[in-house]
Amino acid sequence: MNYKYKEQFRQNLVEWFQREKRDLPWRRTSDPYKIWVSEVMLQQTRVDTVIPYYNRFLEKYPTLESLAYAPQEELLKMWEGLGYYSRARNLQAGVKEVVEKYNSVVPDNRHDISKLKGVGPYTAGAVLSIAYKKPEHAVDGNVMRVLSRVLHIEEDIALPKTKKVFEEVVEMLIDHEHPGDFNQGLMDLGAMICTPTSPKCLLCPVRDYCIAFHEGDMDKLPIKTKKTKTKKVQYKVYVAINSDDHYLLEKRPSEGLLADMWQFPMIEIKDDMNSEEQFTTHYGSRIKKVLNNTLLSFKHIFSHLTWEMECSLVKVELISEIPSNAGFYSKDEIKKLPMSVPMQKIVNVLN
Template identity: 75%
Template sequence: MKYQYKKEFRHHLVEWFNNEKRDLPWRHTSDPYKIWVSEVMLQQTRVDTVIPYYNRFLEKYPTIQDLAYAPQEELLKMWEGLGYYSRARNLQAGVKEVVERYNSIVPDNRHDISKLKGVGPYTAGAILSIAYQKAEHAVDGNVMRVLSRVLHIEEDIALPKTRKVFEEAVEMLIDEQYPGDFNQALMDLGSMICTPTSPKCLLCPVRDYCTAFNEGNADQLPIKSKKVKTKKVKFNVFVAVDQEGRYLVEKRPSTGLLADMWQFPMIEINENGISDETFQQNYNVEILEYEDKELLRFKHIFSHLTWEMECMQVQVLQKMELPDDVVFLTIEQIKTLPMPVPMLKILNVLN
């Protein structure tokens, strides 16, 4: 884009946003805490999914102090079903830093806000531009897609170093009078018009300034190298019931995938395919009866991993003291615990 067209590009983009922007709950506030919550929830998650979670979350934690000192198990329960649970833990840690180090006021500069737990370059820029009207870049996948087409940038967006190219591009183009609207307009344009496949170029408010549109190759950008194939792991999930009708559940480790969430016991199926003995040894129980060997079978896909789950319901007898963080609970008690989506699927079958 030629330098003299920057003003027109900004004007048409922001005008389109103000006319066409979606009515979203976080667009009715300039509170940096509430905008922070929305940006964290929106990472890797669809807008329609986030809206009810956002409303419930802020009803439970209306102020930054409320979230800072909330019990973690309660927080994870509020986040249940959103996935990527480290986001919730990092959000709480960052919020607590703000309360204790910044007198409950979210920093209004990139240097300080970027030091907070879980706040990367995009989240920092989004909060600063939307809440504080600072002319700061907020580059996500939508923004990279739009600008790769508008400016005909052919660097591989899968490479971390490429983000700097787009951050500099936003700094060149950003509307300093309305930086929050400008950044949100780029995001909305990417999600609504300038989509990954079949972009709706004839509806685009800035197509006159788009190099890829003028050259007829918008569908060939951005350049993105393919991801490595996700790893597949097979598990037997033991839905184990004792003689009192209680179910065996365990708390996952406090670090790593789905940290501190609760689950039914999972045993990885090795090349021998024998998991029953491992289950009995690991949990100090004896299987008395197989009630349903094919209770449920499904796949759960993470960004880097696929779980292939084969669930069976078994009657068990506790032989020795249960291991740490392993308990027998009723269905009603289990419902109060934070559980990841694959476990909720199983729980729903039991209801």
């Protein structure tokens, strides 16, 4: 690839970033660990959402060591509400590996840092360029959008193989004096100027070198095909209280959706199936009385599926063995357990 405005583009971008960059918590440190944490939290997550989580997380876990050996329940509680919970587990595993195998020094090369759990091509490049000033690419959605417009690249950014094209482009363009500012400049430009819809081209520091701007093509780029359809799943949720006014809760499996998060017992509603029987069999608890059959009904939309929840408040008594991943907990104990947003909605209606 030969882009004749390479020098100007690079300089204008970096100068714009240094002048206009947002004052964000992770931009006030050069600690590779803290930058790593920020990059993981920012995966598929908005800046405004991350800020309070980032501050609380680093107050609790200011060092690699403090995170490496934190109890998983406590860690997930810190991550509660952020989503993509495997990020927290992978981050801790990666941090632990750095402590034990790299003498608490985050690797400064792509080969080693990429082996750490949860560190993919983007995060590796981000940490290396920002914390270690290495000229490494860090291609995210912003970067692909910005560069698809500047260079008028019409490849489908929904396809995995397309990312390689942009990584090569960044390798060609990146500023070796200020690699971190260059990468963050592309991302900030994508976030503030070169937005998905109605980009603010009149404010863009590199519009003179942008092919899409010259062609008036901005709204057609980037090209992105894939669209996912979400399936619906209906659940009957039993908010079950025993004679001590403790609530029955269970911990989800350690793999898959909402891994290791706690929830109220729920039974998938299928045709010709008695949910109440299922509940009794599975949780070894008999429903003595239905206190409120319409405690709460709501819909929760995940990225690839939708839960339709119908919650009942019931009084139960134990009649046989309870599953090993379940137990009865007081309201105060519930508050310490990590729970997903839909489950918190249920907790919030309990008085």
